[in-house]
Amino acid sequence: MTTPAPTDGRVALLHVDDDDLAACVACGLCLPHCPTYRVTGLEAASPRGRITAMRAVQWDGAALDATFAQYMEECVQCRGCEAACPSSVPFGRLMEGARATLQEQPPVKRSPLRGVAEWFGFRVLLPRHWLLLAFTWLLLVAQRLRIVPKGVALPRLSARSLVRPLRPAPAAGEVDAYLFTGCVMDAWQRDVHRAALEVMEAGGAAVGLAGRGGDCCGALHVHAGRIDEARRLATRVVASMPGDAPVVVDSAGCGAAMKDYGHLIDTPEARAFAARVRDFAEWARERHLPLELTGRRVVVQDPCHLRHVQRAASFTHEVLARAYDVTGTDDDGLCCGAGGVYAVVQPELAGAIRARKVEALQRAAGDTAPLVASANPGCLMHLRGAGVDVRHPAELLAAALKKERPPL
Amino acid sequence: MHDLVNDLRAALGTDRARAEPLELALYARDAGVARGRAAAVCWPSSTDDVAAAVRIARRHGRPFVARGSGTGLAGGATPVGDPVVIVTTHMNRVLEVDTANRVAWVEPGVLNLDLTRSVHHLGLHYAPDPSSQQACTVGGNVATNAGGPHCLASGVTSTHVLALDVVLADGSLARLGGLEPDQPGYDLRGCFVGSEGTMGIATRIAVRLSPDPPAVRTLLLGFDSVDDAAATVSGIIAAGIVPAALEMMDALITRAVEDFVGAGFPRDAAAVLLVELDGLPDGVDAQIGAVRAVASERSARTVRVAADEAERALLWKGRKSAFGAIARIAPDYYLHDAVVPRTRLVDVLEQVYAIAGEHRLTVMNVFHAGDGNLHPLIVFDAREPGIWDRVHAAGDEILRACVEAGGVLSGEHGIGLEKREAMPWIFSADDLDAQARLRDAFDPTGAANPQKVLPAGSRCGEATRVPEGAWI
Numbered sequence: 001m002t003t004p005a006p007t008d009g010r011v012a013l014l015h016v017d018d019d020d021l022a023a024c025v026a027c028g029l030c031l032p033h034c035p036t037y038r039v040t041g042l043e044a045a046s047p048r049g050r051i052t053a054m055r056a057v058q059w060d061g062a063a064l065d066a067t068f069a070q071y072m073e074e075c076v077q078c079r080g081c082e083a084a085c086p087s088s089v090p091f092g093r094l095m096e097g098a099r100a101t102l103q104e105q106p107p108v109k110r111s112p113l114r115g116v117a118e119w120f121g122f123r124v125l126l127p128r129h130w131l132l133l134a135f136t137w138l139l140l141v142a143q144r145l146r147i148v149p150k151g152v153a154l155p156r157l158s159a160r161s162l163v164r165p166l167r168p169a170p171a172a173g174e175v176d177a178y179l180f181t182g183c184v185m186d187a188w189q190r191d192v193h194r195a196a197l198e199v200m201e202a203g204g205a206a207v208g209l210a211g212r213g214g215d216c217c218g219a220l221h222v223h224a225g226r227i228d229e230a231r232r233l234a235t236r237v238v239a240s241m242p243g244d245a246p247v248v249v250d251s252a253g254c255g256a257a258m259k260d261y262g263h264l265i266d267t268p269e270a271r272a273f274a275a276r277v278r279d280f281a282e283w284a285r286e287r288h289l290p291l292e293l294t295g296r297r298v299v300v301q302d303p304c305h306l307r308h309v310q311r312a313a314s315f316t317h318e319v320l321a322r323a324y325d326v327t328g329t330d331d332d333g334l335c336c337g338a339g340g341v342y343a344v345v346q347p348e349l350a351g352a353i354r355a356r357k358v359e360a361l362q363r364a365a366g367d368t369a370p371l372v373a374s375a376n377p378g379c380l381m382h383l384r385g386a387g388v389d390v391r392h393p394a395e396l397l398a399a400a401l402k403k404e405r406p407p408l
Numbered sequence: 409m410h411d412l413v414n415d416l417r418a419a420l421g422t423d424r425a426r427a428e429p430l431e432l433a434l435y436a437r438d439a440g441v442a443r444g445r446a447a448a449v450c451w452p453s454s455t456d457d458v459a460a461a462v463r464i465a466r467r468h469g470r471p472f473v474a475r476g477s478g479t480g481l482a483g484g485a486t487p488v489g490d491p492v493v494i495v496t497t498h499m500n501r502v503l504e505v506d507t508a509n510r511v512a513w514v515e516p517g518v519l520n521l522d523l524t525r526s527v528h529h530l531g532l533h534y535a536p537d538p539s540s541q542q543a544c545t546v547g548g549n550v551a552t553n554a555g556g557p558h559c560l561a562s563g564v565t566s567t568h569v570l571a572l573d574v575v576l577a578d579g580s581l582a583r584l585g586g587l588e589p590d591q592p593g594y595d596l597r598g599c600f601v602g603s604e605g606t607m608g609i610a611t612r613i614a615v616r617l618s619p620d621p622p623a624v625r626t627l628l629l630g631f632d633s634v635d636d637a638a639a640t641v642s643g644i645i646a647a648g649i650v651p652a653a654l655e656m657m658d659a660l661i662t663r664a665v666e667d668f669v670g671a672g673f674p675r676d677a678a679a680v681l682l683v684e685l686d687g688l689p690d691g692v693d694a695q696i697g698a699v700r701a702v703a704s705e706r707s708a709r710t711v712r713v714a715a716d717e718a719e720r721a722l723l724w725k726g727r728k729s730a731f732g733a734i735a736r737i738a739p740d741y742y743l744h745d746a747v748v749p750r751t752r753l754v755d756v757l758e759q760v761y762a763i764a765g766e767h768r769l770t771v772m773n774v775f776h777a778g779d780g781n782l783h784p785l786i787v788f789d790a791r792e793p794g795i796w797d798r799v800h801a802a803g804d805e806i807l808r809a810c811v812e813a814g815g816v817l818s819g820e821h822g823i824g825l826e827k828r829e830a831m832p833w834i835f836s837a838d839d840l841d842a843q844a845r846l847r848d849a850f851d852p853t854g855a856a857n858p859q860k861v862l863p864a865g866s867r868c869g870e871a872t873r874v875p876e877g878a879w880i
Contacts, residue, residue: 022739022791027439027732028479031543032519041451041497041517043434043478056433067430086668086732330525 014058016097021058023089024051030081030091035335036074039352044071047081047091054098064101066108072098074349076342077223078304078335083311092309099225122226126183127233129215136162136187155381161190168197168207175208177283178241180249180258183216185377192377195398196250196280202401203287214240219257220340222264234261238273247273250280250394252306252376253340259310279306280394281315281375290402291323296371298324298396299364301357301383303376307333316375316393323400331360336374338382350382358386412468412492416450419460425450435475435493439540441742442483442825446473447490453498455573455581455611462609463579465492471855472577474609476517476545480552481731481743482824484604488859494609496547502526503612510617511570511587516547516610523615532617535562538820539728550610553602555820557653557727558684560778562618564820566601573612574600577851587614599846604822605857607850621686624652625696626720629703630677630710634658637679638753641777643702644683645750649695653684654778655727658757661772661785664733671722674710681777682727730774731785737770738787742799745821746810750780759809760784767802781819782810808833828863840866 026048031037036045043049053071056062072095079092110118125132140157142148166181177200181193200207213236221230238261241247249255255277257264262271300317307313313333320326337343337353361370361383372390374380383390416425427448437443447470452458465472471491478485487493499515502523506512507530514523520541524533537556538544544554550572555564562568571585585597600607631637637656644651657665659678666673673680681703685695696713703711714720726733734741748756757773764771764786775783784806788795807817807830816834817827831840844866850856 019739022789023735025439025732025735025739025741026437027540028477028543029540029729029732031477031479032521041495041500043495044431048478049434052434053430056430060433062430062433065430067428071430086729087735088668089735 033080033084035353076339079308083308103225126216171206176205192392196394210240217254252303256305256309281319299370301374329360338378438478438480438485440483444487446487446493449493476548479540479544482826484824535618552822568616571614574608576608577856623689623692624686626714627683628712629681630674636706640706652686655682656777658773661774665726668733669726740790742786747819748815752813763805767798
């Protein structure tokens with residue numbers, strides 16, 4: 001028999017919708033599209049297994065225990081399963097609900113250190129960009145003094161980049177587009193934003209930046225089940241970019257979260273804002289860009305939140321093909337294992353998943369070392385950690401801009 | 409129970425066996441509807457591991473059940489009798505590819521589509537392509553003698569398995585079949601393929617690889633009536649064409665699939681046919697012409713030839729996602745897998761719709777029309793009180809209608825747990841006894857996947873345990 005739904009009026013435990021939970025028919029077509037299932041072969045590390053575990057807790061009275069928590073926390077939240085699911089089970093929503101419940105009622109006492117680290121990261125640092133930048137300076141000094149522990153996959157921070165703010169050319173009136181710069185990416189990969197700005201302006205756009213409150217989109221909070229905090233941040237972000245101009249996002253994870261603001265903060269303003277959000281390549285494809293052919297081969301890695309969530313990965317291929325010899329991977333867009341903070345909290349699984357991705361990138365490149373394009377800062381850092389030469393599509397496009405351009 | 413897990417861990421590795429309640433719940437069912445309960449789950453990584461797991465299970469007086477991806481639809485991997493579930497997902501290597509002889513040795517946990525992809529660059533593929541081919545394992549395909557859309561022309565799994573290394577129920581090893589074309593003696597390989605895990609566990613499988621056809625074209629035909637579609641199926645075969653695949657979907661399933669893939673399936677057609685033709689380019693073009701002619705004679709309203717590989721892939725994605733896509737209509741489904749003579753398709757389909765109507769249920773049909781392999785799907789919401797009685801009653805009647813039309817119980821999913829009680833509908837007591845004794849020859853203990861395939865009472869001596877009325 002299929003699992004029956006509760007009929008005894010017992011209060012549901014997880015913050016998930018019963019219809020969402022009932023939607024899975026257990027066909028198993030998601031299994032090969034799940035990175036953790038691919039590397040472990042365990043039902044517990046598969047979307048179907050995670051749903052069965054949620055049903056056990058929700059409907060059959062199973063304990064919300066450490067085993068359950070482990071099953072949920074092993075999920076990268078890449079949502080590759082959603083794209084593969086013929087029943088359209090909203091797995092991301094189910095997982096966010098389960099995580100939110102675990103956040104409220106942790107079955108195992110968190111180590112105090114982890115508690116403090118999470119509080120500092122989610123509550124203090126990410127919402128205050130000035131503080132994040134100050135903290136980044138500290139990290140940079142620590143990095144130069146070589147006192148950052150080896151296990152921490154920190155990219156090489158650049159003082160030169162940190163002292164140079166982004167300065168779009170002043171717009172005469174309304175801006176044509178906003179460039180959202182976000183939190184960690186602006187602190188650690190500002191040169192990507194600089195490249196995106198250069199390409200956008202080369203495409204003839206008057207670009208604006210977010211005003212006060214545009215510190216952090218809240219994507220990492222949503223993934224961690226910190227929904228209220230995410231809502232507060234999202235509300236500020238919506239207010240920071242007024243008007244009708246498109247909001248261009250060069251981070252696939254942030255873009256996916258911002259396109260979902262209509263669900264997160266269920267207001268007309270949020271829905272209107274979400275409709276303005278564009279991935280960088282999605283925006284760029286509709287622009288004439290003064291590019292020249294480079295003849296170089298680029299292997300495009302589709303970030304999960306661009307391919308499976310935004311369903312907009314093809315635009316990166318399309319735009320890059322104007323200047324490069326573009327090829328994709330043969331792994332159905334399987335996740336690279338970065339997953340926001342996943343690579344930090346689940347290093348073993350993240351490493352095994354990355355090894356598969358690196359093999360796929362190598363296969364796509366043929367005999368040479370691959371030059372890889374990735375439109376997500378997390379994937380960039382994670383893949384660079386394996387020694388892969390990865391650039392953001394904006395950087396590749398900026399490098400291919402014609403040196404001699406007619407004045408705008 | 410604790411000793412069991414400890415022994416398994418000692419033999420296989422500490423992280424290779426588990427028995428926490430939540431873990432066991434994840435292995436309580438496959439993609440079918442029946443639920444069971446396992447005593448322990450283990451993940452061997454070699455033939456020796458599998459043999460060790462089997463011996464440990466037996467030492468603890470427990471049966472064992474092999475499981476791949478758990479995509480089976482007949483409950484074949486459902487654990488019955490508190491068994492040890494032996495999961496083959498870690499045994500997922502393609503061991504050897506012999507391109508000259510077009511043979512590959514693979515482990516049972518290799519995914520069907522992964523196998524094809526691994527030899528794609530050689531211009532080869534593994535022909536049986538169940539709808540779950542992206543997820544299901546070759547080991548599971550061997551167990552169920554799986555079919556698939558392309559088995560109409562190329563034959564089901566048994567045609568493509570040359571040899572098997574198996575672990576028998578006492579933990580001993582045996583090789584069945586061989587790579588040489590004409591094997592002397594009885595075809596034990598043929599016995600094992602389709603035995604649904606009741607004769608042992610295959611740990612190495614030699615499969616035949618097929619050359620990719622030089623040209624492949626896929627046609628989508630839309631009809632205003634199921635009758636016309638079914639008549640077209642017969643007409644195509646009668647015209648002397650054996651398509652690589654010939655699939656039919658009725659109106660409801662076509663709409664559900666179209667909503668998922670957006671491949672341009674006609675949402676208002678009463679039935680659609682997917683016809684795939686392959687061979688040399690000129691021959692394929694001639695066949696397209698012939699199919700067009702048959703279809704227009706049967707008043708097909710649309711005939712579309714997929715323009716390129718992307719369009720072709722999208723059409724097949726739609727067909728192969730059909731079972732999952734029905735959840736857009738209701739959260740649960742009950743699926744049958746009966747085969748009827750092709751000439752009776754129209755008549756049986758009418759009965760299927762009528763039976764569902766009588767029980768106030770929704771039924772959809774998506775199936776391998778070319779070989780008369782019906783897949784009526786009853787869709788429902790299990791949360792509705794009393795629904796299961798109606799679903800089961802309708803399911804039984806549908807199956808009986810198929811049998812009465814001269815059909816059989818299963819085309820490709822297997823009998824498993826789900827249909828074993830219906831076995832006496834098509835087999836006499838003597839037939840069942842002979843099958844039970846064949847099974848005993850492989851596994852006298854009955855420890856290999858117990859209570860599957862054959863109904864209780866299949867052996868003559870057990871006749872007293874036969875439930876009343878089960879024999880007809």
